[in-house]
Amino acid sequence: MALDADVLEQFIDQVKRLVTEKLVPNEERLVEDDDIPDEIVDDLKDLGFFGLSIPEEYGGLGLCLTDEAKIMMEFCQSSVAYRSRIGTNNGIGSQGLVIDGNEQQKQRYLPGLASGEMIASFALTEPGAGSDAASLTTSAVRDGDHYLLNGTKRFITNAPQADLFTVMARTDASTPGARGVSAFIVEADTPGITLGKKDKKMGQRGAHTSDVIFENCRIPATARIGDEGHGFxxxxxxxxxxxxxxxxxxxxxxxxxxxxxxxxxxxxxxxxxxxxxxxxxxxxxxxxxxxxxxxxxxxxxxxxxxxxxxxxxxxxxxxxxxxxxxxxxxxxxxxxxxxxxxxxxxxxxxxxxxxxxxxxxxxxxxxxxxxxxxxxxxxxxxxx
Amino acid sequence: MKILVCIKRVVDYNVRIRVKPDGGGVVTDGVKMSMNPFDEIAVEEALRIKEAGNADEIIVVSIGAKQVQEQLRTALAMGADRGIHVETTENIQPLTASRMLLNIAQSEGVDLVLLGKQAIDDDNNQTGQMLAALWDRPQATFASGLSFDGGKATTIREVDAGLEVLEVDLPAVVTVDLRLNEPRYVKLPDMMKAKKKTIDVKTLADLGVEAAPGVSSLGVRPPEGRQAGKKVETVEELVKELQARGLVND
The missing domain is CATH 1.20.140.10 (Butyryl-CoA Dehydrogenase, subunit A, domain 3)
Structure with missing residues (x-):
């Protein structure tokens, strides 16, 4: 939904104030601690930054993309690590659910993602599948009412903070390429998930990525987003x-x-x-x-x-x-x-x-x- | 308790002020305008008083042209209940403003009037004091702390000697200082809700007041540019230089 021009202007004023008074002055501390100060994460939650793109009925702000873009152009005049923290909840970590999730899945996860109480990560990239994402080999094998996930995901943004992963995995080993891949919502405390060490990056300190390893990770079939083979x-x-x-x-x-x-x-x-x-x-x-x-x-x-x-x-x-x-x-x-x-x-x-x-x-x-x-x-x- | 908060639209504190070429004031065309920062602190304090259960209603008032409604909307989005806009394009000076505020404070029957200690445009620091005098009620200025007990308010003031604690009977006028609180960030849903809150528009005649400026401004000019300094090599040279200018004793 598009905001009224005066409301958008008023909100952008608030974002500018946040950038000038809090985000920029804390950039060096962010680099030093390799983490975003808790009080700033609280401000971001308060202002609704985790749910910019999540519909209002699930507790988000439900912004149209034009308004979201105008807000991000102001917000990102500060260290990009701040954006990284809110990025996955607004982006592909939650949007898969918004677009193709069923009502039960939306009710269960979107309010937590919108408020920032829950952090979602998107797990697509693998050691052998980068630009050629459709060649991914992480497997999801059906086992009654469950799937067994096996494989390694690489460079996964916000993995160390994540409560939830949107995981792309191959459900049909006999179909190579995109058509054999399905999307799943996996809660981070599910047994069988381990995280690699935080990656040492060239920049963007305060924003974290790591490997996410699935070993016989058993998830309910209801965790699948959309139909089998529709992940891509x-x-x-x-x-x-x-x-x-x-x-x-x-x-x-x-x-x-x-x-x-x-x-x-x-x-x-x-x-x-x-x-x-x-x-x-x-x-x-x-x-x-x-x-x-x-x-x-x-x-x-x-x-x-x-x-x-x-x-x-x-x-x-x-x-x-x-x-x-x-x-x-x-x-x-x-x-x-x-x-x-x-x-x-x-x-x-x-x-x-x-x-x-x-x-x-x-x-x-x-x-x-x-x-x-x-x-x-x-x-x-x-x-x- | 009913609280009246007075807010003023001023040039934003981040803007570099430019004087009009004719010396008739400062440039405001195309310049970002905001709520006077001290008034924003007053609004925030009123909200905290209400949230602590010590007030039932917060009314915000602003005097000026149509555009002051933008600042009233901001205060409403922060959480004030309703607004009053005294619409005028006349030059309103502190004494006139305080007469208007007196009328509103009395007709609304408020128990507390909160204002910023001064507006950052004219830096007069008079309206709160004049209002208290006209109203014949106690005043506590430059508050950096505020609490309530029964019909009394206790304020802390930062003075040269330390902290001064004042107790005033309500109704009273309190003007607030910078360190009283840090105003909240306004949430987007609250901004949308604020659009539905009412702003009553009044005229000077409604309040029985005439603009009648008592002070006339003779001119405005920018401060002199800074002169280049002088570098010295040693402490001895510095002392000599200062002595030569009569700034330290021989």
């Missing part, structure tokens, strides 16, 4: 929304990088002048501003279409590819504008430079987006 169909339905959400995250991060760069350029003096008055610095600032504007315009066009129930897979891939590549370039310029200081951990741009590198990889690499876009173009041309 469910995942595909939430993919577009996820890619547009990530685009908003990239734009928020880019805004922050540019804000820090501009402030630095105005303060820093060399050759007796502010470096902001040097044309080569101005070129970097202007290029960055233009690219952010382009990404923002693309995103809001795509979310508007999505909210009107248009099919936007091609546009979603265009946005995700452009926004994630764009923030990489802006991070690079931000370090350049900061000069030697930009290479030092005392300045946020050094951290953001490492943090934003992930955006070109997860939720479909740039190369996967290129394939999606080109194939979609070719298909359209062939059908016209």
């Amino acid at each position: 169909k469910t995942a595909m339905k939430v993919l577009d929304r996820g890619r547009l959400h990530i685009s908003a995250v990239c734009i928020g991060q880019a805004e922050r990088l540019l804000k820090d760069s501009l402030n630095y350029a105005i303060e820093r003096k060399q050759f007796g002048e502010r470096i902001a008055d040097f044309q080569l610095i101005q070129a970097m600032l202007a290029d960055s501003r233009t690219e952010i504007y382009a990404a923002r315009s693309m995103l809001l066009d795509a979310t508007r279409r999505y909210d009107q129930a248009e099919r936007v897979s091609e546009e979603a891939s265009c946005c995700k590819m452009f926004a994630s590549e764009m923030v990489g370039r802006i991070a690079d310029r931000a370090v350049q504008i900061h000069g030697g200081a930009g290479y030092m951990a005392d300045y946020a741009v050094e951290r953001f430079y490492r943090d934003v590198r992930l955006f070109r990889i997860y939720e479909g690499t740039t190369q996967i987006q290129q394939l999606v876009i080109a194939k979609s173009m070719i298909r359209s041309a062939e059908n016209s």
Whole structure:
């Protein structure tokens, strides 16, 4: 549901206040502790951040994607680890349930996810199945009223915090590829689940990933989302929304990088002048501003279409590819504008430079987006 | 207990203030406006008093053009029960404002009026005090703590010598300081609910008050830019420099 313009504006004001007063001042503490302070998690719960995309009847805010994107572009002007904590509950961890879950499953899990009392993780990637996700080998073998899960999932975001996993597993060993895969809701305290060590990452400290290992993990058949073999169909339905959400995250991060760069350029003096008055610095600032504007315009066009129930897979891939590549370039310029200081951990741009590198990889690499876009173009041309 | 909270629409505290070229005030066109931060603390305190079971109703009032309803809506979204908008585009000074507030406090029969200690635009720090005088009721200003017992309120004030504790009989006027509380974040569902709460619109005539400014502003100008400092190499040089300027004794 689209919010009234004045309510959205009022809420965005609250988000800005949260970013300025709480999220940014706690970024260094977040890095130091490798965790988000509890009081900030409480604020995020209070403001409804865990349930932005969960329907109101299950306790969420039920936002349309355009409003969600506008909120994320503000929220993500702070360390991306904050976004990571709320990301899976709003994204694929819960949306599979929202779209294809049955009423009983929704009633049982969505209110807890919306309030943030429960954290959901999405377990798709495996040691042997990354971009080629449909080659996954984790198996779910039917055993009466139950399934037995076996296999290893890799780089699973929020796994150390998760109460719930949406697990993609092969229910039909004889059918290779996507059609043999089903989706399951698995509670994290089910016997037979072990977590690997927290992964040591390049950046995004405070956001955690790890392996999730299933060994004869017995789950009830009622934990399956939708029909057997429909797992990827469910995942595909939430993919577009996820890619547009990530685009908003990239734009928020880019805004922050540019804000820090501009402030630095105005303060820093060399050759007796502010470096902001040097044309080569101005070129970097202007290029960055233009690219952010382009990404923002693309995103809001795509979310508007999505909210009107248009099919936007091609546009979603265009946005995700452009926004994630764009923030990489802006991070690079931000370090350049900061000069030697930009290479030092005392300045946020050094951290953001490492943090934003992930955006070109997860939720479909740039190369996967290129394939999606080109194939979609070719298909359209062939059908016209 | 019924509480009246007075709020003012001001230029947002994050905005860098610019003076109009003609010196006739500060630029407000296209500038982000917000609730005076001290007033926001007053609203928050009223909510806490109500949540603790010491108040039944919170009325928020603001004076100004149509746009002040945005700030009233924010206060309603925070949890105030209803709003009163005194609509005027005239220049309203503290004495006029306090006359209007007196009228409302009396007609509503409130037990407590909470205001920010001052508004961050004009920094007058007068309205609460003038209201108490006109109303002939006790005042406690710059409160950094507030509690109730029977018909009395106890306030803590941060003064130069330490903390001063005042007890006042209700009804009373209390103006609040920065460290009284930290205003809550407003939740989205509460913002939507606030749209359904009522805001009564009144005119100056309804309240029997005329704008009649008693103070005229002669001009506004920005502070002088800072002059470049001077660097010295040693403590001796520094002392010499300070002595030369008569800032320390020989």
